[in-house]
Amino acid sequence: QRKNVILGIESSCDESAAAIYDSERGLLAHALHSQVALHADYGGVVPELASRDHIRKLMPLIEQVSAEAGAPQLTGIAYTRGPGLVGALLVGASVAAGLGMSRGLPVLGVHHMEGHLLSPLLEKRAPAFPFVALLVSGGHTLLVQVEGVGRYRMLGESLDDAVGEAFDKCAKMLALGYPGGPALAALAQAGRRDAYDFPRPMLKRPGLDFSFSGLKTAVMLAVKGAPDTRQAHADIAASFEQAVVDTLVAKCARALKQTGLGRLVVAGGVGANRHLRAALTQCGARDGFELYFPQSQFCTDNAAMIALVGSLRADEMRTGIAPADAVARWPL
Numbered sequence: 001q002r003k004n005v006i007l008g009i010e011s012s013c014d015e016s017a018a019a020i021y022d023s024e025r026g027l028l029a030h031a032l033h034s035q036v037a038l039h040a041d042y043g044g045v046v047p048e049l050a051s052r053d054h055i056r057k058l059m060p061l062i063e064q065v066s067a068e069a070g071a072p073q074l075t076g077i078a079y080t081r082g083p084g085l086v087g088a089l090l091v092g093a094s095v096a097a098g099l100g101m102s103r104g105l106p107v108l109g110v111h112h113m114e115g116h117l118l119s120p121l122l123e124k125r126a127p128a129f130p131f132v133a134l135l136v137s138g139g140h141t142l143l144v145q146v147e148g149v150g151r152y153r154m155l156g157e158s159l160d161d162a163v164g165e166a167f168d169k170c171a172k173m174l175a176l177g178y179p180g181g182p183a184l185a186a187l188a189q190a191g192r193r194d195a196y197d198f199p200r201p202m203l204k205r206p207g208l209d210f211s212f213s214g215l216k217t218a219v220m221l222a223v224k225g226a227p228d229t230r231q232a233h234a235d236i237a238a239s240f241e242q243a244v245v246d247t248l249v250a251k252c253a254r255a256l257k258q259t260g261l262g263r264l265v266v267a268g269g270v271g272a273n274r275h276l277r278a279a280l281t282q283c284g285a286r287d288g289f290e291l292y293f294p295q296s297q298f299c300t301d302n303a304a305m306i307a308l309v310g311s312l313r314a315d316e317m318r319t320g321i322a323p324a325d326a327v328a329r330w331p332l
């Protein structure tokens with residue numbers, strides 16, 4: 001593959017981001033604007049507000065990364081085509097199409113989850129193929145066997161809520177605001193992890209699928225029955241986090257055993273959870289598998305992972321007039 005320098009654009013949800021990835025030198029620059037403050041009052045992402053903010057922020061972010069990278073000669077543009085909020089996605093798609101046309105650069109629409117899946121390759125200590133990936137974000141909970149770029153075999157997924165979604169909903173029950181995942185994890189530090197015996201969903205059943213709605217209901221009942229004190233809430237948070245971590249660790253161990261692979265990659269927003277990282281590290285030491293995490297800033301949504309996928313798939317980029325193409329739903 002020829003040397004390439006790719007501009008990556010991410011706008012699938014509530015993060016506007018741009019990055020430049022060089023196939024020989026690695027990540028040259030990345031920048032991000034979070035819309036968390038914009039949506040906080042509404043307790044969740046408001047799609048129309050998200051789209052409008054992407055319009056305001058994307059071009060300045062692109063100019064910023066270009067300046068920081070030393071205004072390199074780009075060879076292509078990669079943007080998140082889906083899945084996500086279609087209005088938000090269309091902003092990134094339009095910017096990519098417009099820049100591609102005006103600068104004569106080829107463009108590629110990238111799968112957001114493939115970005116998360118391959119994000120550990122941004123690190124100096126990158127995993128070799130094949131590996132098992134645990135993808136845990138606000139929208140997805142997947143176990144995937146990754147044989148190479150574009151060669152993915154689904155091992156298991158959540159039958160209902162995604163893990164991040166469960167974190168966010170439980171955080172909401174504890175009045176921790178939005179998005180509550182990190183706040184719940186912080187509160188859990190002050191709690192007793194064995195205070196509640198919450199269900200470890202699907203652990204007794206064979207297979208690699210997940211389910212978190214039963215756990216969510218158990219937490220709801222616990223919140224209703226508990227005193228309205230910080231310690232009681234911390235106990236619930238800690239016990240919930242423990243139930244999630246136990247479930248994820250057990251399924252990862254099972255996936256590695258089933259595939260016979262020795263490398264586990266953890267990606268997606270919930271991959272930033274410290275308790276999960278510690279538990280997986282312990283399990284890895286016990287079972288003898290190698291663990292790979294992206295840095296926390298590349299676990300959550302970012303454009304570095306999109307530029308990286310663009311670089312790895314540069315051969316598929318198209319020149320000419322690119323339509324602004326976005327899709328809300330898109331299987332991996």
Ligand code: KG4
Pocket residue numbers: 013136137138139140163164165167168179180181182185268269270271272273274299300301
């Ligand atoms: O990958 P991501 O940034 O966005 C997508 O969903 O694509 O993931 C965001 C999710 C949210 O649900 C957030 O609450 C959760 O990741 N999250 C965490 C932590 N940091 C982010 N959940 C638990 N512990 C954390 N430290």
Ligand code: ZN
Pocket residue numbers: 112116137268269300301
């Ligand atoms: Zn994401």
